[in-house]
Amino acid sequence: MTEAIAYDVVVLGAGPVGENVADRARAGGLSAAIVESELVGGECSYWACMPSKALLRPVIARADARRVPGLRQSVQGDLDAAAVLAHRDDYTSHWKDDGQVGWIESIGVDLYRGHGRLDGPRTVTVTAEDGTRTTLTARHAVAVCTGTRAALPDLPGLAEVKPWTSREATSADHVPGRLIVVGGGVVATEMATAWQALGSRVTVLVRGGGLLERMEPFAGELVADALREAGAEIRTGVSVRAVVREGGTVTATLDDGTTLDADEILFATGRAPRTDDIGLETVGLEPGSWLSVDDSLRVQGSQWLYAVGDANHRALLTHQGKYQARIAGAAITARASGVPLLETDRWGAHAATADHDAVPQVVFTDPEAASAGLTLAEAEAAGRRVRAVDYDLANVAGSGLYADGYTGRARMIVDLDREVLLGVTFVGPGVGELIHSATIAIAGEVPIDRLWHAVPAYPTVSEVWLRLLETYRG
Template sequence: MTETDSIAYDVVVLGAGPVGENVADRTRAAGLSTAVVESELVGGECSYWACMPSKALLRPVIARADARRVPGLRQSVHGPLDAPAVLAHRDYYTSHWKDDGQARWLDGIGADLHRGHGRLTGPRTVTVTGPDGTRRVLTARHAVAVCTGSRAALPGLPGIDEVRPWTSREATSAPAVPGRLVVVGGGVVATEMATVWQALGSKVTMLVRGKGLLARMEPFAGELVAEALSEAGADVRTGTSVESVTRENGTVVVVTDAGDRIEADEILFATGRAPRTDDIGLETVGLEPGSWLDVDDSLRVTGHDWLYAVGDVNQRALLTHQGKYQARIAGAAIAARATGETLLAEAWGAHAATADHAAVPQVVFTDPEAAAVGLSLAEAEQAGHRVRAVDVDLSSVAGAGLYADGYKGRARMVVDLEDEILRGVTLVGPGVGELIHSATVAVAGQVPISRLWHAVPSYPTISEVWLRLLEAYRDN
C-alpha cells in the first residue's frame, strides 16, 4: 500500500447517501471546504436499495388497486401486472445502479469525492483506502460527520448465511419474481415488500412474531393493512416465530415455533436494522465499534466537539426525509460553529433537530396506505400527556367515496387536553400519504384546535377528514 500526503478540509463527511450529500451541500453553501467519502454508490441506500426502487415497484401495484375501485374503469383493468415492465421501471429509477449523475451533483456543489473505505484514525482524521489499495489521509479543521447509515440485521439462526436470505437490498433489486416468498417481520419493509411481490405473482407467506403489523403505529393501521394483504392472497400469520431455516436443493424450508413447515423459493428477513459503524474506526476516538451514536440536538456526538452523527447512525428516526432534515440542521450548526455565528440551539431553532422528538412523519406505501406523524395514543400517554383520541371512519368523507368505491380507512388525531394542540395524527386508507404533510404542519407548528377550525378543507376532497375530526372532538 502507498500513502499520499494528507489533505486538509474544513469538513469531512463519511457517507454519500442523501444525508451525507445534504451535510456537504449545507457546509459548501457556507463556504467551507468539504470532502465526501463513499465506499459504494453516491446516493446511498435510499437511491439504489430502499426508497426509490421500493416506491417504483409499489406505484403500479397501488395504481391498479385504485383503478379497480373506480366505476367505469375497473372493467378495463384485467389480468396480471406486466412484471418485466415493472422491474424495468424500477431499474430506471435506480439509474441501473450507476451513480454518475449523483457524483456529478457533488462535483457541481464543489465538494471533493473520495471513493473508498473511510475510517477514523484519530480526532479529526479520516484515512481512505481506495479500490486500488492506495491510502489517503483527510484531516478536518472543524468537523467530521458520520453519515454511514444502517444495514439490515439478520437474526442469529444457525446456518442462516448458507440459506442466502433476502434482506431489503435483495427484495428491492431482485431481477425476477419468486414463485413463493416467505417474509419474516411485520414492519414497513415487510409489509411493503409483501404488497409488491404478492401483486407481481408471488405466493407470499408473512411470519410476524408480534400481535400484528406496523407495531409502531396505531393498532388499527396494522389491522387494516393485514386485512388487505390477506384479501389479496397473502398468508399473514401473527404470533409466529421462525425456529429454523434451511435451503434444500434450492428450496427454502422454514419451520415455525408451531411446528409448521413452509417451503419457498426465497425468504426475506425484515427484522430490524443495525448501524454501519462497525468498521469506521470509532475505537480510535474512544467510541464502541458497531454502536449507535448518541448526539445532542445539533447532531454532535456526546463528548466530542468535532464529531457529528447524522441520519440512521444516531437511531433517532431511521427515515430518509428525517435524515435529510438532520443533515440540514447539522450542516448549519457546523457552519455556525466554524464561522463564529450565534448557535440557535433552542427548541425549534435553526440548529436544533426538535422535530426528531415531536413531529416525525412516515408513510407506508401499502394498499391501503398508512401514514402517521407525532405520537400515537399509547406513546402520548406513556409520555405523561393528558390526551384524548378522536377517531373518524374515512368512508364518511365525501371525497373518499369519490376517490374509490367501498373506500375503507380510518383517521385518528391525538389531542393534548391541556394545550388543545395535536400530539399526533394517523391516517389509513387509499391516497392518504398525500395528506400527512398537513398533519405534520399542525403537529410541528403546535397549531391550536381553535385555529384549525379556520383551516377550511376543500370540498369534495379526502382532506375534509380534518373537518370531521374537529367536529368529532367538539361534539363528544
C-alpha cells in the same frame, strides 16, 4: 508518508444524508470532502426508497383503478412484471451513480472512493479498492452518515441459505413463485404488498401480534386485512427457528415445529448501524454502536464529531435524515464562524426538534398508512393528558369519489392542556398525500381553535380534518 489533505468538513457516507451535510457545509462557505465505499446516492437511491416505491406504484395504481366504476373493467389483468422491474431499474439508474457523482462535483465537494475510517480526532483514512490510502483531516467537523444495514437473526446456516434482505427484495430480477416474509414492519408489509401483486404467493411470519406495531393498532389491522384479501397468508405469534435451502427450495422451521417451503425468504427484522468498521475505537467510542447526539447532531462528549441520519438512531427515515443534515450543516457552519448557537431556541436553525415531536412517515401499502407525531400509547406513556379522536374515512365525501367501497380510518391525538395536536394517523387509499398537513399542524403547534379556520376543500379526502374537529368539539 503522503501529506494529509485538509478540509473544513469531512463526511463519511454519500447517501442523501451525507450529500446534504456536504451541500450545506459548502453553502455556508466551508470546504468539504465526502467518502463513499459503494454507490454515491446510498441505500435510498438503489435499495430502499426509490426501487421499493417504483415496485409499489403500479400495484397501488391498479388497486385504485379497480375501485373506480367504469374503469375497473379495464384493469382486471395481471401486472406486467417484466415492465414493472424494468421501470424499477430505470429509477435506480440501473445501479449506476454517474448522475449523483456529477451533482457532488457541481456543488464543489471532493469525492473520495473507498472505505473511510476515523484515525484519531478529526482524521479520516480512505482506503481505495486498489489499496492506496489517502489521509483527510477536518478543521471543524467529521460527520458520520454511514446509515444502516439489515439486521439478520442468529440462525445456524443462514448465510448458506442466501436469504433476501431489503436489498435483494428491492433489486430482484425475477418474481419468486413462493416468498416467505419474516417481520411485520414497514419493509415487510411493503414488500409483501409488492411481490404478492407481482405474482408471488406470499406468507408473512410475524413474531408479535400484528403488523406495523409502531403505529396505531388499526393501521396494521387494515393493512393485514388487505393483504389477506389480496391472497397473502399472515401468521402472527410465530418465530423462525431454522432455515435450510436444498436446490431451489427454502424450508423454514417455525417455533411450533411446523415447516414452510418457499423459493425465497426475506428477513425484514430490523436494522443495525453501519458503524462497526469506521474507526470509532480510535476516538474512544464503541465500534458498531448507535451514536448518541445532541439536537445539533453533535456526538455526545465531542467537539467535532457529528452523527447524522440513521447512525444516531433518532428516526430511521430518509426525510428525517435529510432534515438532520440541514440542521447539522447549519450548526457546523455556525460553530466554524464563531456564531453562538441559540440552543435554547427549540425551533431554531440548529435544533433537530422535529425528531422528537413531528416525525412523519408513510407506509406505501394498499391501503396506505401515514402518521405524524405521537400515537395514543406514546402520548399516554409520556404522561400527557390527551384525547384520541377517531373518524371513519368512508364517511368523507371525497373518499367515495376517490374509490368505491373506500375503507379507511383517521385519528388525531389532542393535548388537552394546550389544545394542540400531538399526533395524527390516516389509513386508507391515497392518504400519504394528507400527512404533510398533519406534520405542519403538529410542528407549528397550531391551536385547535385556529385549525377550525383552516377550511378543507370540498369534495376531497382532506375534508376529514373538518370531521375530526367537529367530532372533537362535539
